[in-house]
Amino acid sequence: MSKVYFIENHGSDYNQLGRDAVRLLKTIVSETNHKFEKEVPIKVHFGEKGNTTFIPPQCYDETINYLKEKGVAPSYIETNVLYRGSRTTTGKHIETAEDHGFTQIPIIIADGDIGTEFDEIEINKDYIKKCKIGKGYGKYKQFIVMSHFKGHAEAGFGGALKQLAMGFASRGGKLEQHSGISPVVKASKCISCGICVEKCNYDAITIPDTAVIDSDKCVGCAGCIAVCPQNAIRNTWGGSNFPEKLAEYAYGAAKDKDIIYIAFAHNITEDCDCTGSHMDLIAKNIGVLAGKDPVALDAACLDMLQRNESDKLFEKGRKTLAHAEKIGLGSTEYELVTINI
Structure with missing residues (x-):
């Protein structure tokens, strides 16, 4: 059974959220005897231009400082989006990130200027045989995937699995998941x-x-x-089996990689951070969760949200969790380890 570590935090102090995140990171490093490589990219979402509820850069400061203290060179890493927006091309993507305050460390856009640079990762699952993963990811063995747990129209919710599936995929990989x-x-x-x-x-x-x-x-x-x-x-946005394809792309992104996952269950909105406008919050803040199993982490986030708010909220996402477990990415069964501050 996978362990998911949790620090409760209902407040809105982003600096404290950053301290909570690094405390969970240190706990995982200690308990698993994790050894860092010399370079470790941090997978984040910079937020679409106009979005106001993405997880802001100060939430990552403590993690960046910790990695530097360990002699690790951190960077932010992302891929370009499929739709037309402020993050469609590398230049505009980096400009948006910097406008949103992500200036502490270098930014890597892993799939090239217009999202066409990728490696094919063979997985041979039910719907996807080869995943188109941004070429820049291939250089690294380790990542810290820091996700914002919130809603998503097609996936039910976005969390660690979506950060892997969409966030590691090139534009063509995103297209393959969404449609034909x-x-x-x-x-x-x-x-x-x-x-x-x-x-x-x-x-x-x-x-x-x-x-x-x-x-x-x-x-x-x-x-x-x-x-x-x-x-x-x-793209048509009309493809079938999107939840299953999402799970399979997450599998491909994580294949042969050593990843620590951290999730901020804060600023929970109905839609994802790709929405380029203000969105109202639909749930109370929960806290910060972390682990090495993305399926368990997302399951824990969803379980907590439904216990606190409604057992129907984001329920659509259970389909992705079930398929991810079926193909061997992780387990929906977990032990929740609460860390008091």
């Missing part, structure tokens, strides 16, 4: 400029009148979505 393998073109918006044709490395796009994507040639890298000046190329 190929984007679609809205002909009425296409101006036949040819930028998508120039950027496609697979000769999958032609322009007889307006852009047409050949699904047999398309590998789903989604680079065309990023470069289209008219926002005429998009």
